[in-house]
Amino acid sequence: MTEKTINPVLKQVLELGPTLVFFLIYLRIKDDTYLIGGTEYSGFIVATLIFVPILLVAMGILWALTRQLSRMQMFTAFMVIFFGGLTAWFNDERFFKMKTTIVYGTFVVILGIGLLRGQSYLEWVMGEFLPMKSKGWMILTQRITAFFLFMAVLNEIVWRTMSTDAWVKIETFAFPIMLFAFLWGQIVALRRYLISPL
Known part of the structure; x- marks a missing residue:
């Protein structure tokens, strides 16, 4: 099936x-308590439960329009679904906060296994979108693995030492901005390895 x-x-x-x-939604209802069942x-937790179907609907629309995820x-x-479910089941917001750590940690493990085998799994995922020489992919994979490890540790520090308000704001804005800035900086730094320079 071709991508649209x-x-x-x-x-x-x-x-x-x-x-x-x-x-x-969180800003609107953060101070409220809801009796359900x-x-x-x-x-x-209610904002988390609302977030899950919104995410699925958005992904469904994206799939319908592009035929690719x-x-x-x-x-x-x-x-999100798994940890959102655990958050609701145990009525414990820590599960949803740990999701970010586990996502970054999983990427660290997967990319790290590839590096130990002398391979860039990142190239396998993103190679068609960013044509680059193998050496460039290895350097980028090493740096992204280290960055994801940093982000996993940082999330643990943030959710364990700061308020829920602070975590939501950092998760929503600071983490994505940090990731975007890091990736853009790496693309600029590794331009000499690009097969078709940007």
């Missing part, structure tokens, strides 16, 4: 929109 192209702005809205909606749930999108969606 869509407006890049619409694509960004579908990819980033659910997280922003979660943030706005005889159990009290905080605004954070990246492995990273599918993995992230699985983690």
